[in-house]
Amino acid sequence: MAKKLKWFMMFSSFLCLFLLGACSNSASQSKNNENESSNNSSEDNTEESGPVEVSFWHAMSGSGQEAIEDVVNDFNESQDKYIVKPEFQGSYEELLPKFRSVGGTKDAPAIVQTYEIGTKYMIDSGYIEPVQSFIDRDNYDINQLEANILNYYKLDDKLYSMPFNSSTPVLLYNKEAFKEAGLDAENPPKTFNEIKEAAAALTKKNGSNTERFGFSMLTYGWFFEELVATQGGLFVNNDNGRSDQATEATFNSEEGLRVFNLLNDLNNAGHFGNFGTNWDDIRAAFQTGKVAMYMDSSAGVTDTIKNAPFDVGVGFIPYADETERQGVVIGGASLWMSKGISKANQEAAWEFMKYLQTPEAQAKWHVATGYFAINPAAYDEQIVKDKWAESPQLKVTVDQLQATIPSVATQGALISVFPEARQQVVTALENLYQGGNPKEELDKAVEATNKAIEVANKTKK
Amino acid sequence: MKLALHDTPNLSLNPKTSLWKQTQKARVAFLYLLPSILLFSVFIFYPMFKTIYLSFFLTDQQGEAALFVGLDNYQDLLTSQSFHKSIKATLLFVLYTVPAGIIIALFLALMANEKLRGIGFFRVIYSSTMGISVAASSVVWLFLFHPSTGMFNRVLNLFGIAEIQWLLDPDWALFSVSVSTIWLNLGFSFLIILGGLQNIDEHLYESARIDGASYWYQLRRITIPMLSPTLFFIITISLINSFQTFGQIDILTKGGPSESTNLIVYSIYKDAFINYQFGTASAQAVVLFICVLLLTILQFKLGEKKVHYQ
Incomplete structure (x- = not known):
């Protein structure tokens, strides 16, 4: 028995040695790297050929x-x-x-x-x-x-x-669908209520299948953030994390809830098309006429105009009727x-x-x-002027940015756990589309984000 | 490995010989094992111990251990709803993919094992999914599942059936991912099982035919028992594989919708490489390791009895 133990000890000490070797190797290697880098930089300074x-x-x-x-x-x-x-x-x-x-x-x-x-x-x-x-x-x-x-x-x-x-995000819409539904194609909806009305008019059903949805939004946290910011709502406390380290998420405020209620109402009425989290999917849905209005990044506007077989209109993102338009976050x-x-x-x-x-x-x-x-x-520059003459929609994106009222809301939030916060918003949106309660889902997302912020702040040096 | 090392000195137990002599065999054995131990230490043991170590910490943004929290990470996991969902999704996924995949592969292999003209063509076709990368095939499936232009929904439309949100409806997403996974793994399972079938001694069938045994009787009494080591191998491998599924999830659903396809490995990836929470990710990895270990032990204890080695 004792012998066995001895063997075990020997074996494990060998193992430990290897492990230590592995650890110290990597440590010494990184030191070497540092030395090398300082060598390199001095070399670089001397020979500049x-x-x-x-x-x-x-x-x-x-x-x-x-x-x-x-x-x-x-x-x-x-x-x-x-x-x-x-x-x-x-x-x-x-x-x-x-x-x-x-x-x-x-x-x-x-x-x-x-x-x-x-x-x-x-x-x-x-x-x-x-x-x-x-x-x-x-x-x-x-x-x-x-x-x-x-x-x-x-x-x-x-x-x-x-x-x-x-x-920045913009509202893209199908001008032909607007005309078909008897809406003014040069005057896209501006507020949440106008979106609801337009979506109702644009939705086309064929039995149990919806041939065309009135409105859609990519299930992506960015659009939610923008819709909150354009109402002047903050994403996190301490002035969106700009005056001091943010300690709490605040997007379950009135403003956030308004966005969730809008999406919930549209979804319950059957006017909202859910095309998931993939940019290409929602763009394909728009191109094939499955959805008449959606929000996209201004960076996607050129391609969409080029590819769509119909006239594409571009508008500002909508804001809640109770508030003034504040603009967009970069x-x-x-x-x-x-x-x-x-x-x-x-x-x-x-x-x-x-x-x-x-x-x-x-x-x-x-x-x-x-x-x-x-x-x-x-x-x-001339090439921009030419391009704008060809597709005036591009100018709308610039107008929207320049009409933005500077404030901490439109400056955007600064937190290190943003990717996680976005995941939480995405999950909340997905649950919402499956019939979840807007307030509950939003609160859950805030709670989870708060936990992530807390952990990040705890480990910060 | 360890066992062999402990036991060798005891085998040549002789109190009179010196320790040096006693351990001779062990030392030789160790020398033989050295290369693999070295590789294992660097690529398996060190990362494993580091994972266990990290699971007791919260990490800072650089991924270094920053705050010792003891078992808090594990406690959080056990109470976390999303981790429960993750476990449930993983188990369901294994249940959907492993039995179905092996049964289909077995069926195809049985057919491809018949001696017919041109059967080689079918063997190549059936095993062809082995040659396709996870990423490439997932992208193809992404097109098939596409909500507005996908082929599946078009076919449904043709028959006037309501469209299905294959990857967007939490009730369907796991099923859809499973279907693509079964298809993807079919080639490998097929090839292994076909290999097993070809190894079965032809004489057994001949004798059975002389005795007048029917096809089904031969299948039940000869093919399956003779194939059992192969089946056991492929079941074990498929099980572990499906516990570790990552690529399809990342491309098809990214763990969504509503976390319905957030399998443990994907959840680990998300925590570690998107959220930089290496502590909680490590804790999940340790839990997954224990689960797979227990399952494999269980499988060997229960399954191996039924395996018939020649």
């Missing part, structure tokens, strides 16, 4: 990817000191964990595109160099940029990342500069970011994708 090559991680697929590669090529050809290499790294959700695994090391890409709700996370991560330090150094004038977009990304008057692709993504990479690489990233803000680059980007021009001077 040939262009500096930096990688740029982005999450744009499809036509967005073509457009972004186009813009990057223009930059590479415009000068010979830097070469930016665009690398597609999957969706925003997939890109972030990848960045996390290399963040802070010399292997990190110089430029990373991160979606708007990752802003707080990136600031807290410590992996990034605030662009404000370069703005201050060069006295770069950021006031040329769209104020409503800067408002979102500024925290304590400091700009951490460079805004890049910005979008969505999309911004570009971040990595920390821990060499000075020369940061310099390259900074040059690229500055290039992106030029009216020419922005005009090209806006026309190709439908994302906003961060630099409003781009709207005076």
